[in-house]
Amino acid sequence: MRLILIGPPGVGKGTQSALLVERLGLKALSSGEIFRREIDAQTDLGRLAQRYIDHGELVPNGVTIEMMAKRLRDEETRKSGFVLDGFPRTVRQAEALDEILFQMDLGLDRVVSIEVEDETIIHRLAGRMGCTKCGEIYHSRNKPPMREGLCDRCNGPLFVRSDDQPGTIMERLRVFHENTAPVVDYYGRTGTLLRVDGSLGPEETYRQIISPIAS
Ligand code: AP5
Ligand code: MG
Secondary structure (H helix, E strand, C coil), X not given: CEEEEECCCCCCXXXXXXXXHHHHCCEEEEHHHHHHHHHHCCCHHHHHXXXXXXXXXXXXXXXXXXXXXXXXXXXXXXXXXXXXXXXCXXXXXXXXXXXXXXXXXXXXXXXXXXXXXXXXXXXXXXXXXXXXXXXXXXXXXXXXXXXXXXXXXXXXXXXCCCCCCHHHHHHHHHHHHHHHHHHHHHHHCCCCEEEEECCCCHHHXXXXXXXXXXX
């Protein structure tokens, strides 16, 4: 199965992607996670990406498309299927993805647009924590860890993302409405688009994503 999750920052793309990986064995391809790994490893790409991410801006299309194309063309990814989280984020990226999949003779099963009000997003991002070791996502109120500051799964220390500051969150939301909302319209014209209500809990959101695909 090959899926795309589109939605504003904090809507739950990473949360749903983790469920799809765990339950369907798909490979997760999160552009944001890949950039954060490059930043941690202090590569040239990481240094470039950090300048944009810290301000809530998009990393330029050219380097982003190249980075994702390499992962999409991986033989293991072709076999397992994938869930794209955070890519494509511009119409230019969506067109490039079409081209890559065409060259690979692959199609998309579903493009899922997860939708919530901006107010909910601000609350979700303000309380988010992630595990430095396994990437598990928590929330101080919605999904608190059993032991403060430590991951339930692997005991790793939890951290708060550098772009989860109030000013940066507002900029990410603005960038989403300007650049990524047109990508939802782009897929609306291809007939693969599924709109789901992301204001419900993670399990209910997952059911909305999976039931039309499974049936
Ligand atoms: P990226 O990492 O993709 O961040 P984002 O799109 O801003 O989304 P988030 O990861 O913040 O949120 P999410 O939707 O995954 O929500 P989550 O599941 O964590 O991108 C970061 C940056 O990288 C971009 O700003 C850009 O600079 C750059 N970048 C990335 N891709 C790019 C591209 N293609 N082109 C150019 N630049 C790119 O959930 C959030 C919180 O809510 C958590 O605490 C969670 O526990 C909670 N939660 C989740 N679901 C629910 C629910 N249903 N009910 C209650 N709480 C919930
Ligand atoms: Mg995410």
